[in-house]
Amino acid sequence: MHAKKLRAQGRFVRSNLPNSIEYYQSQGIKLKGTGAWRDALCPFHQDTKPSLRVNVERGGYKCMVCGAHGGDVLAFHMHRYGLGFIAAAKALGAWVGGDE
Numbered sequence: 001m002h003a004k005k006l007r008a009q010g011r012f013v014r015s016n017l018p019n020s021i022e023y024y025q026s027q028g029i030k031l032k033g034t035g036a037w038r039d040a041l042c043p044f045h046q047d048t049k050p051s052l053r054v055n056v057e058r059g060g061y062k063c064m065v066c067g068a069h070g071g072d073v074l075a076f077h078m079h080r081y082g083l084g085f086i087a088a089a090k091a092l093g094a095w096v097g098g099d100e
């Protein structure tokens with residue numbers, strides 16, 4: 001068998017994404033309440049009362065005021081820092097392999 005590619009591309013490994021609660025804490029997002037959905041101040045608009053709903057089981061988030069939303073901590077990281085999928089996955093340690 002011949003290797004078809006000399007340059008490895010790497011791949012996304014979802015299970016390597018950080019724990020949702022620890023991730024949001026590391027981002028300075030204070031989660032209030034208990035259960036799957038927590039409340040927090042939204043970092044995407046000038047928020048004065050907790051408008052952001054965070055699902056700590058999946059990492060998803062949704063702002064009831066500005067409409068910012070995503071399905072997991074990767075989406076949050078992409079949104080907050082303006083990163084593409086791969087760059088955000090690398091930043092969170094969820095991109096494995098590849099040359100970079």
Ligand SMILES: [Zn+2]
Nearest residue numbers: 042045063066
């Ligand atoms: Zn918002």
